[in-house]
Amino acid sequence: MDLWWLLWISLLFLVPFILMEISSGFKFHFKLVYYCAMCLLLSALAAPMCLLTNGGRTVNNMRIISRVVRTLKYFFGVRFEVKGLENFQIDGPCVIISNHQSILDMMGLMEILPDRCVQIAKKELMYAGSVGLITYLGGVIYINRKRTSDAKSIMAAVAQAMISDNLKVWIYPEGTRNNSGDLLPFKKGAFHLALQAQVPIIPVVYSSLTSFYNQKKNLFTGGTVKVEILPKIDTSGLTENDITDLTERCHQTMRQVFFRLSNKPYESNGQSNCAQ
């Protein structure tokens, strides 16, 4: 008899827990699918607008794309508090580096995207249906992360194009999405690029998304993202020998701002600053 009571009582607690788990997991995955579907839909809407306005692949399409993608935040209850927009107001090209936490970052990217700015993306994105098409039309530069020599020669060509076409280039120096609540070590491509083109670097930091978007906890609700555009870092006169220092300096600065914006105490003994 005692055993039966125990069983009933544990069921009383277990069933709602299991149901809650299933439904929150379901809700999380449903929302992610909804997000991807919205990206595909908005890209499919933006593509003909780009083609009709600008005819083909050009950075001018980024204006249309950013305007369309900015509507996404209203569907997902995400808000942005932006500081330092004036730091984007520099004449000529530059390399913009920012932290990359999830596919939701496309909203934060498009929220503040300056004029004449293209992004570096993994080549797999080209095959993401209408999203692939819109990235192509916007002039996104694709790299093959599995072939360092290819990636390097593409980046060298980008350095030339930045100068000749007056382009800003947006790079996620962590090289992959990272929702760990810290920054990954930085890869050096962005810094080589800035030095080769002799252009400044503008760091942009987004606060941690983990309070409202967390894959481990199946959490995806609405929330506010703090964004800070930091003052430019000059690279004139620097040489290849300064790359490691420069990478480390940018990583440290951005990591401090990341912790501050995320209301977390700064841990100075975090991950090594440079990718090995």
Ligand SMILES: CCCCCCCCCCCCCC(=O)SCCNC(=O)CCNC(=O)[C@H](O)C(C)(C)COP(=O)(O)OP(=O)(O)OC[C@H]1O[C@@H](n2cnc3c(N)ncnc32)[C@H](O)[C@@H]1OP(=O)(O)O
């Ligand atoms: C609604 C729809 C939305 C619409 C969205 C539209 C917008 C879409 C936005 C999409 C957003 C999508 C976002 C995304 O898709 S994020 C994923 C793709 N992006 C990136 O990976 C960018 C960051 N990665 C890098 O910068 C890497 O360094 C690259 C990729 C370049 C190479 O990486 P890899 O792992 O292969 O090599 P390594 O970094 O270990 O380096 C190895 C060695 O080479 C040296 N080296 C490196 N580079 C250069 C260079 N240029 N010249 C000379 N040397 C160079 C380097 O110092 C090192 O040497 P040492 O120092 O050890 O001696």
Ligand SMILES: CCCCCCCC/C=C\CCCCCCCC(=O)OC[C@@H](O)COP(=O)(O)O
């Ligand atoms: C007809 C073919 C249909 C294919 C459908 C593909 C489904 C994909 C649909 C929507 C994707 C919406 C994603 C928005 C753009 C996200 C860009 C992005 O964040 O890429 C991740 C990349 O930064 C780093 O990748 P990894 O973390 O290294 O991995």
